[in-house]
Structures are given as C-alpha cells and as structure tokens.
Amino acid sequence: MKTDIEIAQEAVLKPITEVAKALDIGGEDLELYGNYKAKISDACLKRIAGNPNGKLILVTAINPTPAGEGKTTTSVGLGEAFGRLGKKAVIALREPSLGPCFGIKGGAAGGGYAQVVPMEDLNLHFTGDFHAITSANNLLAALLDNHIQQGNALQIDTRQIVWKRCMDMNDRVLRNIVVGLGSKTDGFVREDHFVITVASEIMAVLCLAEDMQDLKERLSRMVVAYDHEGKPVTAGMLQAVGAMAALLKDAMKPNLIQTLEHTPALVHGGPFANIAHGCNSVRATKAALKLADYVVTEAGFGADLGAEKFFDIKCRIAGLRPDAVVLVATIRALKYNGGVPKVELGQENLKALAKGIGNLEKHIENLQLYGVPVVVTLNAFSTDTEAETAYVKRFCEERGCAFALSEVWEKGGEGGIALASEVLRTLEDKESRFKLLYEDSLSLKEKIETIAKKIYGAGSVNFAPAALKELERLEKLGFGSLPVCMAKNQYSLSDDPELLGRPEGFEMTVREVYVSAGAGFVVALTGTVMTMPGLSKNPAAYGIDVDETGKITGLF
Numbered sequence: 001m002k003t004d005i006e007i008a009q010e011a012v013l014k015p016i017t018e019v020a021k022a023l024d025i026g027g028e029d030l031e032l033y034g035n036y037k038a039k040i041s042d043a044c045l046k047r048i049a050g051n052p053n054g055k056l057i058l059v060t061a062i063n064p065t066p067a068g069e070g071k072t073t074t075s076v077g078l079g080e081a082f083g084r085l086g087k088k089a090v091i092a093l094r095e096p097s098l099g100p101c102f103g104i105k106g107g108a109a110g111g112g113y114a115q116v117v118p119m120e121d122l123n124l125h126f127t128g129d130f131h132a133i134t135s136a137n138n139l140l141a142a143l144l145d146n147h148i149q150q151g152n153a154l155q156i157d158t159r160q161i162v163w164k165r166c167m168d169m170n171d172r173v174l175r176n177i178v179v180g181l182g183s184k185t186d187g188f189v190r191e192d193h194f195v196i197t198v199a200s201e202i203m204a205v206l207c208l209a210e211d212m213q214d215l216k217e218r219l220s221r222m223v224v225a226y227d228h229e230g231k232p233v234t235a236g237m238l239q240a241v242g243a244m245a246a247l248l249k250d251a252m253k254p255n256l257i258q259t260l261e262h263t264p265a266l267v268h269g270g271p272f273a274n275i276a277h278g279c280n281s282v283r284a285t286k287a288a289l290k291l292a293d294y295v296v297t298e299a300g301f302g303a304d305l306g307a308e309k310f311f312d313i314k315c316r317i318a319g320l321r322p323d324a325v326v327l328v329a330t331i332r333a334l335k336y337n338g339g340v341p342k343v344e345l346g347q348e349n350l351k352a353l354a355k356g357i358g359n360l361e362k363h364i365e366n367l368q369l370y371g372v373p374v375v376v377t378l379n380a381f382s383t384d385t386e387a388e389t390a391y392v393k394r395f396c397e398e399r400g401c402a403f404a405l406s407e408v409w410e411k412g413g414e415g416g417i418a419l420a421s422e423v424l425r426t427l428e429d430k431e432s433r434f435k436l437l438y439e440d441s442l443s444l445k446e447k448i449e450t451i452a453k454k455i456y457g458a459g460s461v462n463f464a465p466a467a468l469k470e471l472e473r474l475e476k477l478g479f480g481s482l483p484v485c486m487a488k489n490q491y492s493l494s495d496d497p498e499l500l501g502r503p504e505g506f507e508m509t510v511r512e513v514y515v516s517a518g519a520g521f522v523v524a525l526t527g528t529v530m531t532m533p534g535l536s537k538n539p540a541a542y543g544i545d546v547d548e549t550g551k552i553t554g555l556f
Contacts, residue, residue, distance in 0.1 A: 016035065016256060017032075019257075024291075036258070053289040059299075060303040060326070063301070065337065065500075069329065070330065071328045072093065072298060073110040075093065081420035082296070089295070090266060091259065092280050095267055102539055103535055107555055120555060130198075140202075141163055144161065144224050154237060155227045155228050156227055161224070162225055164194060170533040175194060198276060199531040201222055202248070205219060208314070221236065223517050232477060264292075277519070302363065304363065305488060308451065316483055324374075327363055328379055330378060334357050336356065339356070350388065357391075375402040376401045377404050379406050402426050448484055448524050487531070494508065
C-alpha cells in the first residue's frame with residue numbers, strides 16, 4: 001500500500017496558472033511561488049468582490065481519536081467529487097503547523113487519493129506565512145521589552161505583561177522562561193513565555209482581518225500588558241503596527257494550490273481549534289465564495305471545538321452564513337469511544353458501537369442547535385462491516401440527518417460522489433436557518449457557561465478565583481460584548497481527555513481567561529490545555545529525511 005507522500009509525489013500536477021483559469025483568474029492576478037503555488041493578488045480580490053456568493057459547506061467531525069477520522073481527507077475528496085459532477089467548487093483549508101508535522105499529528109494535506117499538493121511544500125515552509133506571523137509576533141515582543149528598557153514611558157507593570165513570544169515548533173522547555181539575565185543593558189529580568197505560532201493572537205488577527213486597514217486596526221488593539229493603574233497597553237501605543245503590517249503584507253494574501261484531481265484549493269491561515277478559533281482565513285473563505293458555486297471548508301478537531309468557533313466567532317465576525325454541515329465519523333472511532341482498545345478496532349462489535357455512538361449523537365445535536373442542515377458521512381475502512389455501517393446509517397436518519405458513505409481516501413473524487421450527491425440534495429431540499437448560540441449581550445461568564453452546558457454537556461462550570469477576577473476586569477474594560485474562544489482538549493467533550501463517548505453532568509474548570517482584543521474574542525483556558533505543546537518520546541521528526549535529489553520521505 002502506497003503512503004500519502006508516495007501518492008502525492010507520483011501525481012502529475014497542472015501549472016497553477018492553469019488551475020487558476022478554471023476560476024477565471026488570469027496570470028496577472030497571481031504571485032507565483034514556483035510552478036504549483038501562488039498567492040492571489042489584492043487587485044483580484046477587489047475585482048471579484050461584487051460576484052454572487054456560492055454555497056458554503058462546513059466539514060467537521062466527532063472528537064478525534066487515535067483511530068483517525070479523516071476530516072481534511074473528506075473535505076478534499078468532497079471538493080474533488082463536486083468536480084467530477086461538473087460543479088464549480090473550491091476547497092478552503094488551513095495551513096499546517098510545523099509543530100504537529102514533526103510531532104505526532106502529522107500534516108494537514110488530506111490523505112490517500114484525496115490530498116492537496118504539493119504536499120511536501122504545504123506541510124513544511126509553504127509560502128512563508130507562518131514565518132511572517134512568527135516574526136511579527138516576536139517584533140512586538142522585542143519592542144515591548146525595548147520600551148521598558150528605554151525608560152518605560154507607558155508605565156508598564158512588568159508583572160502584568162501578557163504578550164508572549166512564539167515559534168512554530170513544539171518546544172516544551174520554552175513554556176516558562178526567564179529573560180533579561182546578564183548586565184543592565186540586557187534588559188529587566190522577568191518571567192516570560194512562548195506559545196506555538198498557531199496560538200499567537202497575530203495568527204487569529206490575520207485570519208479574521210478583511211483587508212490591510214482592518215489588519216492594522218486589529219493589530220493596534222492587541223493588548224500586550226497593563227500599566228501600574230491596571231489600564232491596557234496596546235501594540236498601537238508601542239508604535240509597532242506599521243512594522244508588523246509590513247511583515248504581514250504578503251501573508252495576508254490567500255494561497256492557491258490544487259488537489260490530486262486539480263480542484264482549486266485556497267489554503268490560508270492556521271489557528272488551532274483547541275487553543276484558538278480553528279478556521280482558515282476570512283479572506284480566503286470570502287474569496288472562494290466569490291469564485292465558485294460550492295465552497296468546502298473545515299474547522300479544526302471535533303464539532304465541539306472547531307464548528308462551535310466557526311459559527312460563534314468566524315461567522316459572527318465575518319457575517320458568513322453556512323448552508324450545510326458535513327459531520328465526519330468512522331466506525332473505528334465510534335467503537336474506540338465505546339471502550340474498544342485500538343488493536344481490536346478491526347473486529348465487528350455492535351455493542352461497543354452502540355455505546356460509542358453517543359459521541360456522534362451529541363455532535364449532531366450540537367450542530368442542529370445552529371439551524372444548519374447536517375449530512376453525516378462515514379469515512380470508510382476495509383474492516384467496517386455491513387451491519388456496523390447499516391446501524392450508523394439508521395441511527396443518523398432517525399435523527400433527521402442525511403447519510404452517505406465516503407471512500408475518498410481510496411478512490412479520490414469517485415469515492416466521494418455519493419457524499420457530494422447527498423450534500424447537493426440537502427442544499428436543494430433543506431433551507432439553512434443559521435443562528436448563533438448566544439447573543440453578544442450576555443456576560444462573558446454566561447457565554448462560557450452556555451458553551452460548556454449546551455455544547456459540551458457540562459453540568460456546571462467551576463471558575464478559578466484568578467479567572468473570575470480577570471472576567472470582572474475585562475467586563476469593566478469594555479470587552480464584555482466579545483464572543484468567547486474556549487481552549488479545551490480535543491479528545492473529549494469534557495475538559496478531561498480520558499472521558500470518552502458522551503460524558504454528561506460533569507464539572508468543567510476554567511482556570512484562566514485573557515482577552516485577544518485585536519482578534520475580537522476572549523479566550524477561556526480549561527483543564528490542562530497548553531498553548532505550547534511538547535514532542536512525544538518518538539516524534540514524527542525521527543522518520544523524516546531528504547535524499548541527494550531533494551526527495552523528501554517520512555511526511556504524513
């Protein structure tokens with residue numbers, strides 16, 4: 001059996017200029033990064049702004065398990081299937097982070113015969129967007145410490161610095177550090193921290209900004225510290241905005257690549273969904289809606305994280321209205337949620353399936369809260385039995401969901417025709433009555449409790465004293481109307497990654513909150529979720545190599 005990277009390397013790609021022609025984009029509208037990657041120019045984005053919108057289809061999933069779900073693979077395969085049905089479609093995805101690529105999660109190009117390519121470029125440096133975000137983040141950190149060193153005219157309280165440095169790598173030893181050691185000229189000694197680049201507020205800002213003016217305004221509002229009176233100190237007050245915007249100028253432009261079947265794909269931005277809002281850029285999504293009749297996008301991890309944030313943050317801020325949702329599950333993952341060890345997932349087990357399917361049920365219920373029609377798809381494995389598949393199909397249809405089997409990993413677009421046809425029928429027969437989960441007028445505490453109880457199934461929320469104090473401060477500072485971005489582990493509906501299936505009535509703990517004023521949301525950290533992951537004992541980096549010809553191996 002060929003690996004994902006072997007399949008990708010054997011593919012015959014079209015020049016990206018040809019892929020762009022299918023979207024009525026000329027060569028003058030592209031900024032080329034070699035033959036198979038390009039950025040779409042600002043002039044093109046302005047020109048297509050008056051086009052009518054296509055249909056917006058969100059792909060989400062049940063909670064991820066070691067058995068795999070295949071959300072990105074399904075997104076890519078669905079887009080390819082639309083192409084085979086003669087539909088004009090674009091896929092809008094996030095860019096991968098180097099941390100997971102070298103860690104345990106792998107890349108984010110899809111899999112099998114449903115991949116976006118060039119896969120190696122995408123999973124490594126791509127067009128440099130993440131490097132630009134890292135540089136802008138750390139420029140702001142340097143300007144902040146330099147301001148303190150040069151007299152501290154803004155009276156920054158060094159005990160209340162909230163801006164962290166970042167890097168696009170899993171490096172646990174940088175979570176908590178001390179800076180400024182050495183002589184007087186080396187700065188003030190203080191505790192500092194690193195987050196992974198995808199958790200940087202600049203990543204969120206870039207992904208939510210409509211244009212350069214909006215980007216600058218959002219950058220300016222970012223809170224970096226508080227002064228001795230407890231008032232916010234912003235990036236704008238540090239005169240950092242112009243330089244950061246200059247670093248982000250090219251990163252603002254959506255990237256165009258293709259699938260193995262030459263379906264256009266806009267891949268841009270990449271905030272994690274467990275510690276950020278988990279969606280590709282607003283610019284890329286809106287551009288895709290103007291370029292195609294059908295846009296397939298995805299939100300990170302399970303529907304409890306990615307889809308909730310897609311709806312309550314991205315759609316709220318950008319004014320998007322999704323037309324349908326595809327919910328991805330696998331029989332293997334459902335049996336895992338039912339208590340079956342990973343090594344036994346290939347065996348038929350209807351009892352475990354019935355127990356674990358509660359996880360799928362909860363995600364269906366969550367999505368239906370938003371009034372968007374749901375299509376459930378099973379990402380097929382060869383070990384699935386007819387009885388297991390029939391059980392899931394019947395379960396979904398009894399809950400008002402359309403159902404389709406997906407075989408895109410093995411067959412590419414051909415294996416997604418059944419799913420694409422079901423999505424088209426759903427778009428034709430069922431009207432989306434999209435609504436948000438909560439109103440802006442609720443307090444921050446009420447918003448957190450609403451998400452925890454309605455989406456996660458919590459019975460109560462325990463707020464750490466420091467979190468309560470910060471919520472009170474943020475309300476007084478005028479941030480109470482912002483939506484909430486919940487930072488939670490992705491493996492469970494609860495804040496305990498060991499609680500699989502459908503836990504109910506549990507207590508969720510919010511240990512810390514902070515404002516991302518530029519992005520326009522308040523982050524609530526639950527459980528033990530971290531904004532700087534670590535590497536495992538045997539990270540994926542051990543298996544990655546390149547030969548004398550430049551051929552890369554080991555990526556997945």
